[in-house]
Amino acid sequence: MEPTEAHALIVWNDEVNTFDHVIEALIEICDHSPEQAEQCAMIIHMKGKYAVKNGSFEALRPCCEALIDRGINATIGG
Numbered sequence: 633m634e635p636t637e638a639h640a641l642i643v644w645n646d647e648v649n650t651f652d653h654v655i656e657a658l659i660e661i662c663d664h665s666p667e668q669a670e671q672c673a674m675i676i677h678m679k680g681k682y683a684v685k686n687g688s689f690e691a692l693r694p695c696c697e698a699l700i701d702r703g704i705n706a707t708i709g710g
Contacts, residue, residue, distance in 0.1 A: 640683035641692045644705040645676050654704060658684060661698045683709070 641662070643654070651673050658669035662685050675682040685695060692708050699706040 637687055639687060639689045639692055639708050639710045641685040641687075641695055641699075642681050642707050642709050643672070643676050643684050643699065644681045644707070645679075646705055649704055651677070653702070657699055657702050657704055661695050661702075 643658075651670075654673045654676065655666070655669040658664040658672055659666060662669075664672065664684070672682055672684045676684075685692060689708060689710070696706045696708050
């Protein structure tokens with residue numbers, strides 16, 4: 633893995649957002665398929681967080697900000 637790709641977009645579980653809201657956001661913002669988005673939402677729910685996308689910080693930042701704008705708790709980890 634290249635150093636510039638060593639970041640992950642992490643979505644955190646909460647008690648506010650619905651599965652449908654998170655799934656829709658992952659499809660629209662992260663270009664996930666519906667199946668992939670649903671699997672990510674289940675893992676987020678079960679484990680408390682999940683790295684939904686990997687890439688460079690610069691590539692992940694707009695996705696992270698867009699998720700936060702929708703009320704979804706997201707961070708970038710390296």
